[in-house]
Amino acid sequence: MKPELLSQEAVQQQMASLPGWRVEGGELVKELRFPSYMAGIEFVRRAAVLAEAMNHHPDLFVGWRKVTVRLSTHSAGGLTRLDFELAAQLEEAASAAGT
Structure with a gap:
């Protein structure tokens, strides 16, 4: 089942809980x-594990x-x-990787 698109209003409500995102x-x-290149790489490793668990990459x-993160549901x-x-x-x- 395809996930449902959020309305503009719902997107704005969700944005309130994600400071620094746009x-x-x-x-x-x-x-x-990150404080170092390797801290950024550690974040990418953690992000990959989380994304794979959700099947959302x-x-x-x-x-x-x-590291720049771009998210959407294609x-x-x-x-x-x-x-x-x-x-x-x-x-x-x-936060765990040191931002």
């Missing part, structure tokens, strides 16, 4: 900064001491509850 081109986006772009053509659930889990993983 909606860009129909995706949830956040650039996370973000685009992750690794740079020097930063099968639904936009943002669903899955994106916000994974974003919240990624926030916890980022």
Whole structure:
């Protein structure tokens, strides 16, 4: 079953619980900064485990001491509850990795 797209109002309500995230081109986006390159890589490892468990995979772009996360539900053509659930889990993983 395809996840249901969230309304603009529902997206705005969900955004309140995700400081630093923004909606860009129909995706949830956040650039996370880390104290070292390896801390960013550790975050990516944790993010991959979380994403695989949810079967919901973000685009992750690794740079020097930063990782940009882009989330959307491709099968639904936009943002669903899955994106916000994974974003919240990624926030916890980022904290554990040293943001």
